[in-house]
Amino acid sequence: MTNTYIYILVAGIVSTIVRVLPVTLFTKPIKSRFIRSFLYYVPYVTLAVMTFPAIIDATQSKISGILALVSGTVAAWFNMSLFKVACICCAVVFISELILV
Amino acid sequence: MKSFESKSNKQVFIEGIRDGFPIALGYLAVAFSLGIIARKSNFNPIQGFINSVLNHASAGEYAVYTVVAAGAGYVEMAIMTLVVNARYMLMSTALSQKFSSKTSMLHRILVGFTVTDELFAITIKRPGHIKPLYNYAAFLIAVLGWSFGTAFGIIAGELMPIRLVSAFSVALYGMFLACIMPEARNHRIVTVLIIISFILSFIASKASIFSGISSGTKTIILTVVIASVAAIIFPHPEVEDDD
Numbered sequence: 001m002t003n004t005y006i007y008i009l010v011a012g013i014v015s016t017i018v019r020v021l022p023v024t025l026f027t028k029p030i031k032s033r034f035i036r037s038f039l040y041y042v043p044y045v046t047l048a049v050m051t052f053p054a055i056i057d058a059t060q061s062k063i064s065g066i067l068a069l070v071s072g073t074v075a076a077w078f079n080m081s082l083f084k085v086a087c088i089c090c091a092v093v094f095i096s097e098l099i100l101v
Numbered sequence: 102m103k104s105f106e107s108k109s110n111k112q113v114f115i116e117g118i119r120d121g122f123p124i125a126l127g128y129l130a131v132a133f134s135l136g137i138i139a140r141k142s143n144f145n146p147i148q149g150f151i152n153s154v155l156n157h158a159s160a161g162e163y164a165v166y167t168v169v170a171a172g173a174g175y176v177e178m179a180i181m182t183l184v185v186n187a188r189y190m191l192m193s194t195a196l197s198q199k200f201s202s203k204t205s206m207l208h209r210i211l212v213g214f215t216v217t218d219e220l221f222a223i224t225i226k227r228p229g230h231i232k233p234l235y236n237y238a239a240f241l242i243a244v245l246g247w248s249f250g251t252a253f254g255i256i257a258g259e260l261m262p263i264r265l266v267s268a269f270s271v272a273l274y275g276m277f278l279a280c281i282m283p284e285a286r287n288h289r290i291v292t293v294l295i296i297i298s299f300i301l302s303f304i305a306s307k308a309s310i311f312s313g314i315s316s317g318t319k320t321i322i323l324t325v326v327i328a329s330v331a332a333i334i335f336p337h338p339e340v341e342d343d344d
Contacts, residue, residue: 004148010175011165012155014182015189016214022193023213024206037332043188044284044291045331046324047160047277048298050185053306054316055274060267072275076282082219083127086134089275094268101264 064096110234117238124219124239125246132247134272135162136254142170146252153248157217159276160185162251167316177318184321192221201230208233215240218280290335298327 056065068089075085108116132153139149144166156162164181193213200209215236220243224236258266285292305311305319314322 004144004169005151006175007165007169007178008148008152008155010178011152011161011182014179015156015158015161015186018183018186019189019193019216020210020213022190023197023200023209026194026197033336034332037335037337038328039187039191040337041291041294041328041331042184042324044281045294045298045327046185046187046320047281048295049302049320049323049327050160050163051274051277052299053303055271058267058270058274060263064267065271068271068275069278072271072278073282076275076278077286079283079286080279081127082276082279083123083130085279086127086131086272086275089271089278090134090268093271094264097264097267 059093060097061100063100064093067096068092113232113234114238117235118242120223121239121242124243128243128247129250131272131276132250133254134269136251137258137266137270138166140255140258142166144255146255149251149255150248153251154244157244157247158186159273180321184324189216192216199231212236294331
């Protein structure tokens, strides 16, 4: 698995460029409405795609995964902190699997 | 404003540590769950630690682990990292407006490197120009929580009972939900997009025509398609500028 380090390096270089380039290049806001809109939507779409259905395949029982998704969504909707939402999801899975599994 | 600008370096540094500390605690727990995923992709604790220091992005690192687990190529790794971290371009662009003209290019580059969702949030909330020292302090403590959390997750994932592994494995998804839902609450179009994303992602994971494509590539395709269509049909209103 020596090439694991190459994967890490590739991701590290790309993520660094993504973070650093705009700070050094842009002294004015981006003008293109399309690019601004696209960049605005990207994180929500990507994270949503990565969350579902992966969350129901991560747990021992699909039902506990669904319960975690629902309770996490409700907690996040009401602006609970990242840490609390993550804890709630974990707790819901743990407790429901005591019954389900 | 005057007194704010004249704070000593030491004061600024301490403020950074103070604000970074709760973030570090949250990162420790979330990175632990990331470590469990890293373990499944055969990462050792040192590789997980290095990946977390260099990438310090939940979704970005998650992408690394899924791409490695799928045995996909370096090009896919690069494109995937670009797509899942594209939001940092927006944040970095926003930060570029908050630097004093006196700030050197080196400081701009280093502050850019420290951008994460949470560090961006605490930076943008501060009045006045960016104090690079503040960001370095907050980043330092936060990235320690993040990187050690990943390494611990890889080490302890093995020792933990399966019930706990199962429970911790959803922490990351909980964090993703915490990143997207507050915005969904304020913008109905984001809510609609999240629902569409869930549905299409589900279909893509089940439909046989997509079975030959890795999950990383599916994420890229779905993101570019959905976000592009949304950007054309619903150009984003310029409200994001007033923070």
